[in-house]
Amino acid sequence: MFKKILIANRGEIALRVMRTCREMGIEVVAVYSAADRTAPHVLFADEAYFIGSAASSDSYLKYEKILEVAQASHSDAIHPGYGFLSENTEFAQKVSEAGIVFIGPPADAIKTMGDKTMARQSMLLTDVPVVPGTEDPIEDVEKALSVAKEIGFPVLIKAAGGGGGKGMRIVDSAEAFESAVGKAQRESQSAFGDGRVYIEKYLEEPHHIEFQVIADTHGNVIHLNERECSIQRRYQKVIEESPSPFIHAELREQMGKAAVETARSCNYVGAGTVEFLVDKYKHFYFLEMNTRLQVEHPVTEMVTGIDLVAEQIRIAEGKPLSLKQSDVSVSGHAVECRIYAEDAANDFVPSTGTISMLQIPDGPGTRFDGAIRQGMEVTPYYDPMLGKLICWAKDRDSALNRSERALREFYIGGIETTIQFCRSVIGHPQFRQGPYDTHFYALHKEELHTELSTATDEVMLVAGGTLHTHQDRMKHSSQKAGAGESSRSNWVSAQMGRQKQ
């Protein structure tokens, strides 16, 4: 039994892990950078250690320092969260060597699944279907082209060393192939320090559907059904739900079995996610396995009632899974909306500043996994995700109604967020109707953003009237303080002055 766990992360995932630790009676140790002295994960923790300057490379990625802290604080285990060091084989190994438990899969499983071509090769030895494509990274462009022709265009060029859409290219014809490979390799090299790319069949109307698996050290492996993750922009997930509105019971069973087989194939231990692509004909293909807790894991927790972090910890303590495959039952429907500090109306440019007012939705079936508070500054140093809103209800329609209600009640003042964008997506008739595929955003981009920029007469009058009241107040208060007019008016005067000259 662990007594103390160090969480090698920040933001919402650090809080998420700490919550379960505390419920299990385990003390939590936070690490923080210079930018995070008063971040929620520091305030929340039992212990907190400074590990370096704001840049991740000097703090949250500096694993020697984190390991030192784990030893100094007598932590029994380290939970890496997602991102940062969560899929770093070397870190996992060093932690184990130091006699501290790494809450995650064995280094070998991270290694196998972390490299996409290695993962593909390993999956080809199983019964799990894999998207047709090259087995090795492209070295000889000519040979790759002949494979591409065999698969049939369009094909997809993808980076072997990382994800997030970087180093990815869709190629429609043989003519464009060589140049696209070159671009993908350069982009991949600059993004991941690894220029290797491979090619894959480009699927029609693909759905991104993933299965949650958990495996213990006693050879038990089960899956906890799927999450539909096809709503993406910039290759990043925006909204996830479970069950998927696309797949049926039989397919679910087949894919679940494939997910378990995938985990078994790499001797997986812990919580992991097997990602599949499912095409319009409901054929599914292994895409990749994420060897960590996923951002969207709460969706699964809400429909199964299982605490995935608790399972991770129990597994890491060497205990058997708390349930069998036949114990897993899904109740109702859950939807997650990711809330980013981004200006959706302005090409999702990150937004920083102080949160002047915060109203987090709550009430029946409403969960927010976040790490924000009123008065807090959102800095430009880390991932712009502020948190995730997860709504559960008895069926999909009710869960979407609940999500709309909760998003409507969500208020974050002082910075721009994707709250309204999520409202646009959830309110979109095509999404409402389901199924939708990964092209949803590209297909409906214009409508989704038009809605962001249209206001009714009533809203314009309210906005204009309030702005007027505000400017009037500011003017009076600055006059009182001895200053002149408002800065806006000053600017106007300056302009008028210039014009006169």
Added chain:
Amino acid sequence: MFKKILIANRGEIALRVMRTCREMGIEVVAVYSAADRTAPHVLFADEAYFIGSAASSDSYLKYEKILEVAQASHSDAIHPGYGFLSENTEFAQKVSEAGIVFIGPPADAIKTMGDKTMARQSMLLTDVPVVPGTEDPIEDVEKALSVAKEIGFPVLIKAAGGGGGKGMRIVDSAEAFESAVGKAQRESQSAFGDGRVYIEKYLEEPHHIEFQVIADTHGNVIHLNERECSIQRRYQKVIEESPSPFIHAELREQMGKAAVETARSCNYVGAGTVEFLVDKYKHFYFLEMNTRLQVEHPVTEMVTGIDLVAEQIRIAEGKPLSLKQSDVSVSGHAVECRIYAEDAANDFVPSTGTISMLQIPDGPGTRFDGAIRQGMEVTPYYDPMLGKLICWAKDRDSALNRSERALREFYIGGIETTIQFCRSVIGHPQFRQGPYDTHFYALHKEELHTELSTATDEVMLVAGGTLHTHQDRMKHSSQKAGAGESSRSNWVSAQMGRQKQ
């Protein structure tokens, strides 16, 4: 189908009702007093109408005014929440007469169950057991004494016209009887404008266990299992849970049937609660029926997955219940902690002021039904309940662990609250072990409050060090601003000056 509902209430219950309305696509109308212009329920609503000054009697109880607003706003229905006008027969009647739907039971059912002796008399005609006692309010003290002797001392004297412990007396002997009746009558008169009292058998180690019922206009009545409400102080519930750790399946079924029979006996329609006392021998007795939504209704929602407000609205629209008795299944365990703006260490005296910092717990299985925000003022005009923390988990132990975690993470700065008191109760071994009865608070009062006032060395050093830092900062900032020392130091100087004289 309702298009617009007026919520004749404020605070957390107004928000609770509005949330479900919005999920059902129904617009919500708020009413507010002068003290509540920027209260959460006003900010949350689609429409908001000013109805009078801060005193409830001039605003939230002024039903003519509320009815006017309902008509002016073209509201289809009025939801009264709990408290205020929720059990006012006249209001219910006037609303119906105005052609607006009152979301609650028929006026007759409110009338029957609102008067405790009338309710007793009505229940004596059914198979539901009632606590032995007088059938009519006491008029002849001699006659009442002979009934008391027949039942056997100790007996309980209770007010016929209201609850909350006012007008209640436990009498141990015949000698003390007459004087106790007089006191109870006077207290009852001053509290409820109704001096009638009646007597009941005083039960040994009684448990306060209530059953949620819902009934539609088509004659369907079902129950949604029990809530254990034995943790009380000042006769007010503090912590509720479901299922009860005291009753077993067979008893649950018997009591459930009795609850349904109770609802049928008064032709009940809507959501209601049948309260029972269960003694140490597991005999149960009808106590009273609350003809409204109960504060602790979320506990039932969390274990059954049913939205009680949605059911209320569906029933009011004339629709049949969305489920049958056999569809009701309980999953896991839920615990509610009531968070009051009260100083628990100081005899629960109400605490008012500005909420300087607010951190509401969240995450898996954690729901907060509240109506507070950082920067908001807590005024002395209304009920001091800030909200309710409800935690769900797969079993009682996990739900209590989760509640402890959530309470630990709850931070309300600037006012005193019962958060720490709830932590003391939930951490108490007797509560942990369950079952407990209504004497729990009285029995363990000292331990519960001792824990509130003991600090470890570490906590004292942190507190002292921070206070010193704070005073130092205040001193420097006031020096900068041209003032002298801190007010505390000034006071000391003044004292020293006086001593010198």
Added chain:
Amino acid sequence: MKYEINSGAHSLQVDFQSEAGRLIINTDDASLNLEAVEVQPGVYSVIMNNRSFVVGVACNGENRVNVNGTPISLELLDAVHLHLRELGWDSLKEVKAGLISAQIPGLITKIFRGVGDEIVEGDPLFLIEAMKMENEIKAPVSGIIQKISVSEGQTVEKGTNIIEIG
């Protein structure tokens, strides 16, 4: 006093009168009564003809107002501005459009063009890295680059002027 409220292609002519802490808004068809109470700096609880709104006026971008969680672009022109526009001088948009400043603090990783270059609206101007993402900033207007105020590798604060197109 006369005002014009603009949002996107939509425009409303209104008359504002302050009265006992409230604002009377007159349009061609209606008279509205607005009461805005500040609940946090820059965030107001607004009741207009018994309709309730939460309105944020101090969001990122001067012309952005947030109504019930929905950000909208808004331009409020007073008599002075309206008069200037009648004279054919739409200063506000011109000057704002030509000066590109950093909307986020971050690291300038790449500047694509130089002073004197001719730019077409939509041309990439520079890359700024923040929150682990690279953001490409495009030209909001066509014109000639008059000035570049930063260099590659420089960390900039929010609001720093980067490029001026004239």
Added chain:
Amino acid sequence: MKYEINSGAHSLQVDFQSEAGRLIINTDDASLNLEAVEVQPGVYSVIMNNRSFVVGVACNGENRVNVNGTPISLELLDAVHLHLRELGWDSLKEVKAGLISAQIPGLITKIFRGVGDEIVEGDPLFLIEAMKMENEIKAPVSGIIQKISVSEGQTVEKGTNIIEIG
């Protein structure tokens, strides 16, 4: 500088030294390093020897400090007070105890005793109604009522002096 920290019956002697934004706390057995950063007025994020706390110092009641959500009674006595006490003059407690002020704003519905009455600690003094509840305020010390500053039916603000026992 020497201080004494008191909470209930518990007492600690410490030495505080400010140093580069931190506070060095020396006790008989240990030396601790405390850093308190204000996150909201009166609320601090405190890290003491790598242990993390949220501490509120501006709660109701001057002697109340809230540590991780737990309110504790606290008295921090500096050298001046310690010296006064050595002289046998425990002013702080005496004066505070004898003056009863309203801890909540509310309506005084009943005053049980009059000026000159002898009071025993725990005697009910007055009733104050707030938040729909009647609260009985008891005498914190024994003594004679010196002064009553309010009358029945009066609404009082928080902090209003009600009764003085001497």
